[in-house]
Amino acid sequence: MELPFSKFTAESQQKICSWLADIKFKSSSGLRIKIDDDVEKTDTSKSGYKEETETTVYALNLRNASPIDLKDIEIEYFVFYEQEKPGSKEKAQKFCTAGTMSCDLAPDEQSEFKTTPVSVKERTLTFPEGSTSSYYVYPNGASNTSEGQVKGVLFRVTKPSLSGKLLIRDVKKGRVPKEKDRGKYSGYRG
Secondary structure: OOOOHHHOOHHHHHHHHHHHHHHHHHOOOOEEEEEEEEEEEEEEEEOOEEEEEEEEEEEEEEEEOOOOOEEEEEEEEEEEEEEOOOOOOOOOEEEEEEEEEEEEEOOOOEEEEEOOOEEEEEEEEOOOOOOOOOOOOOOOOOOOEEOEEEEEEEEEEEEEOOOOOEEEEEEEEEOOOOHHHHHHOEOOOO
């Protein structure tokens, strides 16, 4: 025997909707998640060096493709990047930029969330004006090029479940460090 939804008590209807919301949140056919990135490059040439700056912004697109409201969604992001210091012989420094956002999504609603822009630089020493040398040399023997690179982004999308447990969906783009290595990145709080 089947009962129409309207025959259930308001409390039972709410529990059923919460249970369905948990199922739809965990399913890629219910909550659709997509990551886009926008990379902008600028070049600077000054006497003594050339520098390219690369600025990356990631956008997380969420779409509720289900007929159920998805509420209390929390988004946390971690952008991992490395930057060498010009004139240093040390390994690249490791950084992480993080942030949080939240939303509710009605059926067929979508939202976009952007990360803070992250800039890395690649600097190459060049010859000074009037010099016949092909490039400067650092007095300490460091490399003539210092590089920076954005490794990738991790978005952690969460929602409390009917049982009180936290439902988690992690989505990544790029070369996100393994979980055991993320603590080596300054600014990571995982």
